[in-house]
Amino acid sequence: MTTPKISWIGLGHMGTPMASNLLKAGFDIAVYNRSVEKLKPLTDAGAKPYTSLDDVRDNSNVIFTMLSDDSAVSSVYADLLKGSVSEKLFINMSTISSELTKRLAAEIESKGGYYLEAPVSGSVKPAIDGTLIILAAGREPDYEFATTYFEKLGKLSLYLGEVGQGAKAKLAINYYMSVVIEGLAETVLFAEKNGIDKETMMFIVNESACGSPMSKMKTPSIIQDNYPAAFPLKHMDKDIRLAKAEGLNTETSNAMKNIYQDAMEANLGDNDLMAVIKTVKSKYFK
Numbered sequence: 692m693t694t695p696k697i698s699w700i701g702l703g704h705m706g707t708p709m710a711s712n713l714l715k716a717g718f719d720i721a722v723y724n725r726s727v728e729k730l731k732p733l734t735d736a737g738a739k740p741y742t743s744l745d746d747v748r749d750n751s752n753v754i755f756t757m758l759s760d761d762s763a764v765s766s767v768y769a770d771l772l773k774g775s776v777s778e779k780l781f782i783n784m785s786t787i788s789s790e791l792t793k794r795l796a797a798e799i800e801s802k803g804g805y806y807l808e809a810p811v812s813g814s815v816k817p818a819i820d821g822t823l824i825i826l827a828a829g830r831e832p833d834y835e836f837a838t839t840y841f842e843k844l845g846k847l848s849l850y851l852g853e854v855g856q857g858a859k860a861k862l863a864i865n866y867y868m869s870v871v872i873e874g875l876a877e878t879v880l881f882a883e884k885n886g887i888d889k890e891t892m893m894f895i896v897n898e899s900a901c902g903s904p905m906s907k908m909k910t911p912s913i914i915q916d917n918y919p920a921a922f923p924l925k926h927m928d929k930d931i932r933l934a935k936a937e938g939l940n941t942e943t944s945n946a947m948k949n950i951y952q953d954a955m956e957a958n959l960g961d962n963d964l965m966a967v968i969k970t971v972k973s974k975y976f977k
């Protein structure tokens with residue numbers, strides 16, 4: 692594939708900094724988003740705007756997608772697949788079900804195109820810094836070709852084999868994160884209930900073997916009781932449900948499903964996932 696025409700679809704909290712990093716690396720890219728106002732930061736930086744998915748498909752041979760869920764991905768790809776996709780490479784960096792990602796791969800390949808799934812582990816700060824972990828699966832030659840871009844988006848990319856394995860790895864690491872965050876919430880609230888303030892408890896956590904980049908990242912939010920979204924809670928709720936659909940069925944996973952669902956019902960979905968501490972407090976630490 693020579694001199695690829697590159698497009699990026701999806702300029703949310705992750706997509707915008709990721710597309711921006713490709714621009715900063717010198718790639719000539721075009722961008723598309725359903726909410727047109729989100730194009731401006733990228734077009735101001737030199738990206739070409741597209742106003743329709745037909746334009747994206749017909750004028751690109753490498754197409755990145757970074758969308759919120761199965762529904763959004765299905766809708767976008769349904770439009771993209773209305774025209775010719777022969778010889779085009781689709782790199783889907785969204786977190787979706789393994790069932791959907793396999794179906795997309797089969798449809799695209801049946802039409803002469805190529806499909807690589809590449810969901811990422813990381814939130815807004817790693818997306819800005821270009822330090823994401825990219826979990827890729829599909830045809831190995833497509834992965835090798837895409838590493839040129841992945842090197843600018845992440846600190847590490849892994850090739851995991853056939854399509855579906857990337858989705859499963861992403862759901863596994865996100866499930867782990869859901870447990871860590873909920874456990875941190877319980878730890879702080881338990882300590883607080885027993886007379887240890889959250890500043891002191893977070894210092895103990897961060898200086899102990901339990902301390903991690905994640906605990907340190909969430910410390911200011913916990914202390915200030917303010918949860919701007921680095922990883923929106925609604926996406927974690929979605930990912931837990933996807934993991935359950937893949938067969939995860941333990942007492943812990945059932946508890947995570949329930950507590951994050953309760954947080955969604957408390958209208959915390961657009962907050963950072965650390966806002967689950969509010970729900971844990973209201974249910975168990977009154």
